[in-house]
Amino acid sequence: MTLREVDWETFLDLNDTFMFRVSLNSTFFPHSQYVAQKAKDAVVDRFRDKYGVRPSVDTEDPTLRIHLHINQDRCTVSLDSSGGSLHHRGYRTETNAAPLNEVLAAGMVLLSGWNKRSPLVDPMCGSGTLLVEAAMIAANIPPNIHRQQFGFQRWNDYDKDLFETIHNGVVDRIAAEDVIIMGGDSNRNTVAKAKETVRNAKLDDVISIQHSDFADLVPPKDRHGMLIFNPPYGERMDEKGFNAPSDDEAINALYKMIGDTLKHNWSGWTAWILTSNLEAAKHIKLTPKPKIQLFNGALDCRFLRYEMYEGSRRRSELENAR
Numbered sequence: 001m002t003l004r005e006v007d008w009e010t011f012l013d014l015n016d017t018f019m020f021r022v023s024l025n026s027t028f029f030p031h032s033q034y035v036a037q038k039a040k041d042a043v044v045d046r047f048r049d050k051y052g053v054r055p056s057v058d059t060e061d062p063t064l065r066i067h068l069h070i071n072q073d074r075c076t077v078s079l080d081s082s083g084g085s086l087h088h089r090g091y092r093t094e095t096n097a098a099p100l101n102e103v104l105a106a107g108m109v110l111l112s113g114w115n116k117r118s119p120l121v122d123p124m125c126g127s128g129t130l131l132v133e134a135a136m137i138a139a140n141i142p143p144n145i146h147r148q149q150f151g152f153q154r155w156n157d158y159d160k161d162l163f164e165t166i167h168n169g170v171v172d173r174i175a176a177e178d179v180i181i182m183g184g185d186s187n188r189n190t191v192a193k194a195k196e197t198v199r200n201a202k203l204d205d206v207i208s209i210q211h212s213d214f215a216d217l218v219p220p221k222d223r224h225g226m227l228i229f230n231p232p233y234g235e236r237m238d239e240k241g242f243n244a245p246s247d248d249e250a251i252n253a254l255y256k257m258i259g260d261t262l263k264h265n266w267s268g269w270t271a272w273i274l275t276s277n278l279e280a281a282k283h284i285k286l287t288p289k290p291k292i293q294l295f296n297g298a299l300d301c302r303f304l305r306y307e308m309y310e311g312s313r314r315r316s317e318l319e320n321a322r
């Protein structure tokens, strides 16, 4: 079947707009933009032949987003029901803190095995993404609750009542959790932005953020829990130019401080650290286990788990499982 033979009138009215997004892994085509152009022509020609007029292209906010996935000589056509990437949750304020992709942050929280009840701390919280995603996971808040519109809500067969039933069901299942979720960051400006992000996500009653260097951050009283953070790696902060060490010596000193602080101030806690800088991570001087490979954008990272035993190993394990 050719693209022109697809029954596009089922999905598009003449007043609608559309766009093609192409992912290409093929030696038959030069580049994705060329394919997108040809695909657009196929839809336009079909409408012109039948009606003499055609729907327009809109690459910003189209009625219908169409995906073409081409693997060598196989082409899969699909409609984008999300309407733009699902990691855009709609709560984040612009920041210069090299923020984690929201989906990666949520995945890190889930991978860490956090029990959703013990305290969770991100001591280098940047934009606050990990804190927000953790709070949403703890309270069973659907990740895209703040999204204004999904792609399928513009489809011809969109069932508004069904959507509202499902939406109300997931909202009803949100459960306010009495959990400590705390952030810190040494950059005052970043802290202000993170607080704004937390307010946008309507989680300021759950998440507290302090302007503090990790070395001075005071753990929540009488409770052990989990730290999850991604310190500067060296690479990204140079490009961005924000307030952080920029040479090997300084980055090694930062990771040494992390190790010393974990050992002295956070015994009984479990720490998960995401970094692409494994040389610097050696300066933490604790043995990570496991080391999970994750990609932060293009950066090949490891998600490292450190256990800071207090007293007996068994007691710490029992406390973290509580």
Ligand SMILES: C[S@@+](CC[C@H](N)C(=O)[O-])C[C@H]1O[C@@H](n2cnc3c(N)ncnc32)[C@H](O)[C@@H]1O
Residues within 6 Å of the ligand: 097, 098, 099, 100, 101, 123, 124, 125, 126, 127, 128, 129, 130, 184, 185, 186, 187, 190, 212, 213, 214, 215, 229, 230, 231, 232, 233, 243, 244, 254
């Ligand atoms: C890679 S960013 C973290 C990004 C964050 N995970 C997010 O999603 O937005 C690293 C953060 O560590 C902070 N930082 C650097 N050194 C610090 C220190 N000694 N104590 C606390 N925060 C520090 C920086 O200000 C920066 O916001």
